[in-house]
Amino acid sequence: MTSPTQSLEDRVRSVAARHRDDRGPLLPILHSLMEDLGHIDPAAIPILADELNLSRADVHGVVTFYHDFRQTAPGRTTVRICRAEACQAVGAAGLVDRARTRLGIGLGETTPDGAITLEQVFCLGNCATGPSVQVGDRLHGRVGPQELDRLLESAT
Numbered sequence: 327m328t329s330p331t332q333s334l335e336d337r338v339r340s341v342a343a344r345h346r347d348d349r350g351p352l353l354p355i356l357h358s359l360m361e362d363l364g365h366i367d368p369a370a371i372p373i374l375a376d377e378l379n380l381s382r383a384d385v386h387g388v389v390t391f392y393h394d395f396r397q398t399a400p401g402r403t404t405v406r407i408c409r410a411e412a413c414q415a416v417g418a419a420g421l422v423d424r425a426r427t428r429l430g431i432g433l434g435e436t437t438p439d440g441a442i443t444l445e446q447v448f449c450l451g452n453c454a455t456g457p458s459v460q461v462g463d464r465l466h467g468r469v470g471p472q473e474l475d476r477l478l479e480s481a482t
């Protein structure tokens with residue numbers, strides 16, 4: 327874990343140093359940065375390119391290929407709605423539409439007040455009691471429209 331008082335460059339170089347001896351260190355570094363910072367700041371890309379002797383395009387390509395690597399800071403609470411098969415079969419698509427409408431944002435976006443980031447995920451490991459929704463670290467099952475409204479309200 328890096329210190330929040332460190333500059334972005336120091337934090338990125340510190341994380342890179344921890345993974346220097348890994349085989350294929352870029353993905354582990356990006357995951358560590360996600361844990362530390364909550365997103366991959368675009369300013370980190372040239373620093374990583376320098377650390378790993380890669381082109382900026384190479385690093386940018388990996389960051390943008392994987393949806394898990396956010397490039398903007400998330401809101402205070404992230405709401406994840408499962409869109410995998412079992413949850414889709416019991417109404418997940420409707421929950422996503424409802425959340426988008428109620429929050430006025432799209433998937434991967436954050437409300438203007440910075441309260442909620444809305445994301446879709448593909449399985450939360452709670453398939454038997456879908457639709458599944460994760461609010462922050464807390465997993466909820468059998469979430470219907472009213473329960474979703476309550477969860478969104480409690481997250482604002």
Ligand code: FES
Nearest residue numbers: 408413450452453
């Ligand atoms: S399919 Fe939704 S939790 Fe697994």
